[in-house]
Amino acid sequence: MYKYLGFVFLFIAANSFASEPLPWQYNFQPPATPVMEEIETLHEFLMFAMSGVVAVVLGLLAYVCIRFNAKANPTPATFTHNVAIEIIWTLIPVIILVILAIPSFRTLYFAEKIPTADLTIKVVGNQWYWSYTYPDHGNFGFDSYMIPDNKIQPGQRRLLEVDNRILIPAGKTVRFLITASDVLHSFAVPAFGIKTDAVPGRINETWVKVDKPGVYYGQCSELCGVNHGFMPIAVEVVPEADFEAWVEKQGGAITKVATQN
Numbered sequence: 001m002y003k004y005l006g007f008v009f010l011f012i013a014a015n016s017f018a019s020e021p022l023p024w025q026y027n028f029q030p031p032a033t034p035v036m037e038e039i040e041t042l043h044e045f046l047m048f049a050m051s052g053v054v055a056v057v058l059g060l061l062a063y064v065c066i067r068f069n070a071k072a073n074p075t076p077a078t079f080t081h082n083v084a085i086e087i088i089w090t091l092i093p094v095i096i097l098v099i100l101a102i103p104s105f106r107t108l109y110f111a112e113k114i115p116t117a118d119l120t121i122k123v124v125g126n127q128w129y130w131s132y133t134y135p136d137h138g139n140f141g142f143d144s145y146m147i148p149d150n151k152i153q154p155g156q157r158r159l160l161e162v163d164n165r166i167l168i169p170a171g172k173t174v175r176f177l178i179t180a181s182d183v184l185h186s187f188a189v190p191a192f193g194i195k196t197d198a199v200p201g202r203i204n205e206t207w208v209k210v211d212k213p214g215v216y217y218g219q220c221s222e223l224c225g226v227n228h229g230f231m232p233i234a235v236e237v238v239p240e241a242d243f244e245a246w247v248e249k250q251g252g253a254i255t256k257v258a259t260q261n
Helices: 001-017 034-067 085-113 240-249
Strands: 119-126 129-132 140-144 166-169 174-179 183-189 193-196 206-209 212-222 230-238
Touching: 034 085, 034 206, 119 166, 119 183, 119 193, 129 174, 129 212, 166 240, 174 183, 174 193, 174 212
Parallel strands: 119 174, 166 230
Antiparallel strands: 119 129, 129 140, 174 206, 183 193, 183 212, 212 230
C-alpha cells in the first residue's frame, strides 16, 4: 500500500518536469511545444464537453426511471412518438458536434501548417533502429539504437535510452522529414505532440519548437515487427552554442540558425 502511495506522490511531484512516461501516470506529459499545448487545451475542452453530455444523459435516465416506473405510472402511455422531441434530440447533438469541430479543426491546422524552419532533420525508420541526417549542416548523419538492458548505466531510462540522441537547439523551429526503409514505422514523441508515420517510398513531415532544454523521449508507435518495442527516440534540446559545438564535433558544417520573429 505504501509503495503505491509513494508512486502517486512521485507522480504529483515530478509530473511538471516530465519528458518521459512516469509510474502511475494517467495524463499527458507536460507540453514542450506549441502543438502539444494546443492539443492539451483541446483535450481539456473536450473533457468538459463530454462530462456535460454524460451529466445530462444520466439526469434524463434518472428522471425517466423515477417518473415512469410501474409504481409511479401504473397506466402506461399509448403514444408512439413525439416530433418535437425527436427534432430536439437530433439538433442538439448536431450543434454539439459543430462546437467540438471548430477547435478540433483549428488545432489540426495549427499542427499541420509548418512554419519557416530554422533547420531540417531527416528521419528514417528501420527494422529496428532510427537513422538521422542533418542536411542543413553538411548532411552528416548517424544511426540510433536502443541501449540494451545489460549496458544501461545508473540514471538511464530502461527501454528509452539510445546510443545517439537527436540534438536540436532550444527555441528554434525544427522540421522533421520522415520516411522508412523497409516497413511502416511511426515517429512519436508525446511531450512534443507529434506522431507521424514513416512510410517506405513516401516522405511525411512535422515540426517542433522546444524552448526548454532537456531530454525528451518517444518510441516507434506503429507495429513494425518483433522488435517494435525496442525503437526508442531520444531528443536532446540544448542551447544554440552547444548545438553548434556538437555539429562541429560530428564533422558537420555550421549553418547559422536564423532567429524567428
